Amino acid sequence: MPSLFPFSAIVGSDDMALALTLTAISPAVGGVLVRGEKGTAKSTMVRALARILPPIEVVAGDRFSSDPAEREPLSPDGPFPTDAPVETRPVRLVELPVGATEDRVLGSLHLERALNEGVTVYEPGLLARAHRGILYVDEVNLLHDHLVDLLLDAAAMGRSTVERDGVSIEHAARFVLVGTMNPEEGELRPQLLDRFGLTVEVAAPRDPRTRVEVVRRRLAYEADPDGFAARFAGAELKLTRRIRTARELLERVVLGDAALLKIAEVCAAFEVDGMRADIVTARAAAAHAAWHGRAAVTREDVRAAARLALPHRRRRNPFDAPGIDEDLLDRILGEDELPPDPPPSDPSPPEPPSGPDSGPDSGPEPSGTSPDQGEGSGDDETWTPLDNDRPSASDGEPAGPEETETNSGTAGVASPDAPYRPKVFRVAGTGTGEAGRRSPALTRTGRRVGARRPDGSTGTVHLPETLRAAAPHQRARGRKGPGLRIRGEDLRVAVSQGRESNLILFCVDASGSMAARRRMAQVKTAILSLLLDAYRRRDKVGLVTFRQSAAEVVLPPTSSVDIAAALLRDLPAGGRTPIAEGLLAAAEVLRLERLRDPRRRPLLVVVTDGRATAGRDPVDRSRQAARWLAGTGVAALVVDCETGRFRMGLAHRLSVELRAEHVPLGEVAADALTAAVRERVA
Known part of the structure; x- marks a missing residue:
């Protein structure tokens, strides 16, 4: 298998590299949404990110990647003894297809063992595999709503609960959510948009010299993938070590009152909804400081965090251009550096700072000369009300x-x-269109209303109906002992009624x-x-x-x-x-x-x-x-x-x-x- 395109070899996407790297330093930031036109290396950079992340330790043999340092890991394979063997493995990048079924995402009953052995065994899904790793959704704006609901639940709770087909399982599901999308193909559901900690707007570089360098590197990679990757092996290792150092420093970064006040002023000035913007900006600023080796958050850290954490949360009308006003941001921050916190007035030990356990907002040093990329954009999740006093x-x-x-x-x-x-x-009527949220339709998702024979299209197996179709034929098929003898003609898939677009x-x-x-x-x-x-x-x-x-x-x-x-x-x-x-x-x-x-x-x-x-x-x-x-x-x-x-x-x-x-x-x-x-x- 040829080597992936190196992360450090990508030119002209500095903001995206910054956001991905900072989120990797502190997953508590909440992931990254990358918006941009076609052909801007969005998917290439996300897939290359996993290769520069430091490896993790997991309990050997555990299918849910439990952390050995965790006292009581939420794993169906547990509990584990205190001296359970430990193994080290790379961080996983799990890709979630936009057409995935709910069974594939959540996991379901192990069908083969249920039919042949008569036992109930849970087969983990993509959320379990992505635990302590990266969950990547390409074209996330095209993701079906039932999968969006699953991601929202997992992102909010840090765990996944499965209650279906006789399976009752709960396991940890903490991951870095990364999504890429082309705004020309539609916008993102507001609830999911708000779950992304950072957002980046990417575009192809306009500088001819930068474009030439992009083409030169791509052609060199296609000619010799392994050799090209070897050229950047040193830079990749340097990034890995820097991320590991930043993670260790993050716990000691001081997020002072002056920095918190400035973050609050910025969020209030841009009229963001809720308090998540303040929290994410604080976490991203602390991660940015750790990425640059600083023990305290500075004005530069707050500015970098605000540029990536606020664009998709600020209020704007449909006609307003995406992004944020950087001139306004600079006026709010001022030109002076943030003052240090005064020493405590009493001899009692100070309380631990509230921000260092939060996540990143900057990436690796620029790998090439390119013009500034557009700010991250997002869409206002609120409706623009009509002015009742305005004549219509x-x-x-x-x-x-x-x-x-x-x-x-x-x-x-x-x-x-x-x-x-x-x-x-x-x-009117019941259609068969793509899953949406409007008209009634027979879709792959929704409420089960029956079963049918498979007709070549994919679908969720309807286990009870499959067993019911096979049961009358067991004697004729010569069954002896436990388990059912299942043939292809017994298979039934669920007929679901949901809504279409x-x-x-x-x-x-x-x-x-x-x-x-x-x-x-x-x-x-x-x-x-x-x-x-x-x-x-x-x-x-x-x-x-x-x-x-x-x-x-x-x-x-x-x-x-x-x-x-x-x-x-x-x-x-x-x-x-x-x-x-x-x-x-x-x-x-x-x-x-x-x-x-x-x-x-x-x-x-x-x-x-x-x-x-x-x-x-x-x-x-x-x-x-x-x-x-x-x-x-x-x-x-x-x-x-x-x-x-x-x-x-x-x-x-x-x-x-x-x-x-x-x-x-x-x-x-x-x-x-x-x-x-x-x-x-x-």
């Missing part, structure tokens, strides 16, 4: 300067209002026929509000607009709040109304999404007054496009935006051709639009 479109006030009702090509840009929390809406695709008339600018501001607000809810529920939301003579996919189906905000901000409106082009463009988006994810059920929401005015025979072409789209079987809803005393009912006719529900709506107020969608899909 539903109150009769325009959301922005109104577009003149004309069919000219002049386009205006309307900005959305502050997003709000929409009510939960669900697609959906796709809501808006097809919006952006022409100038009906005060489009006002309408677009309200539609933008509705989409962003639905998107904020959708990313928590693993949904996708997309937007197709049509104006002048063509349609445009303004917002491809996505779960990313940041990308949605950027694309929707400058959405223009005005011109003629090419309804046929809009419907055809929406059909193409749905077709492509069906190829990418055939099990995700969509709902098409068409927002228009039905007045087709662009192209030759526009009315006839729009009806033909609607009939063709209806033939694809997509569920649809037409929101009628026609206003005025005399109405032509064109949107209603369009809904008939589209086989969609028609919702008369004088004005497309954002809250009314969301209510209409909710009523249609409930």
Whole structure:
């Protein structure tokens, strides 16, 4: 097996290296979340981290890696005698696949021994294997919610409890949680985001010389992995020794009152939620001091800790840029060094400091020259409330300067209002889509509702049903003695009912026929509000607009709040109304999404007054496009935006051709639009 790419050979990811190393020094910090674009060596650096960590001592033969120095280790293989043999082994890096089953993560009944020997034996899962090591989740933002719940429980309690299939087990599960993600593929569930102690935003270096060095090292590694690793063996050993020294020094690092007060001032200034930010920053600052060989926390340590511990905890709106304001951070910290704590006024011995048992926030020395990386980013886990005193479109006030009702090509840009929390809406029926948190569906996770024969897809074994299928055939199979004779046709897998994620695709008339600018501001607000809810529920939301003579996919189906905000901000409106082009463009988006994810059920929401005015025979072409789209079987809803005393009912006719529900709506107020969608899909 070829050697891994050395940790010390990675160029241009200094902040990430700092966060990983400090968390390794003090696991109490709570792990690292790495956000960044594709091709920035996120996975490479995480996998290389385990190779530079000092080895650990474990009780020989214990499947749960118990610490021999622990008085009463929480291990199902215990209790152990005081003179139990001890062995030394490297720190494990356990990778948790995003598609893993609950049995694989928690562990379950040892099926082979249960069937052949008739005994109940627990087979440990990934959480047990990761104890005292690193649990790595690549694409952590795509992790199914049932696995997120398991990680939250283990991270909070430091132990894992298994109660299933006749097994009742509890074992220690303390690990460094490291996750990597690409924000373009969706955001992270807020509860899990808050569990990461540190976060880092990585990007490819922009300095050409640094990029050349990255390519040079990668090509050298691929040509001779073992030889390349040997070149950096000395640097790797130096990092290992430095981490071991920092761990020993961490217990003696003094986190004085002045440092604690400065940490509190920084956290208060950035308006973080809760007290976890203060605690993590204090632990990271102490670890940073130990990493640099200092016996007391300094201003530099607090600054480094705040840069990594606060970005994903500070309050921000969806339109705000991620990261923290470093100028504000420097003003709060000031230029003077933290004063030392005054000596105690009485001769009694001082109490031990509260911070040294906490974790790290800095990594190895920079291995190459590169521009500064972006600060770690995170998303506000709270909803932005609407200002009740602010006039809204539903109150009769325009959301922005109104577009003149004309069919000219002049386009205006309307900005959305502050997003709000929409009510939960669900697609009717029971689907089979990817696990999410919205509509009922038959999924791999959730509540067991039955059993079935395996059809080639993976699934959780339904043990009682498997035994029930095999039991009547034991005499015919010549069974003698204990144990059952199981054959392939006896196997049954569980049928689980949970929830799925959906796709809501808006097809919006952006022409100038009906005060489009006002309408677009309200539609933008509705989409962003639905998107904020959708990313928590693993949904996708997309937007197709049509104006002048063509349609445009303004917002491809996505779960990313940041990308949605950027694309929707400058959405223009005005011109003629090419309804046929809009419907055809929406059909193409749905077709492509069906190829990418055939099990995700969509709902098409068409927002228009039905007045087709662009192209030759526009009315006839729009009806033909609607009939063709209806033939694809997509569920649809037409929101009628026609206003005025005399109405032509064109949107209603369009809904008939589209086989969609028609919702008369004088004005497309954002809250009314969301209510209409909710009523249609409930």
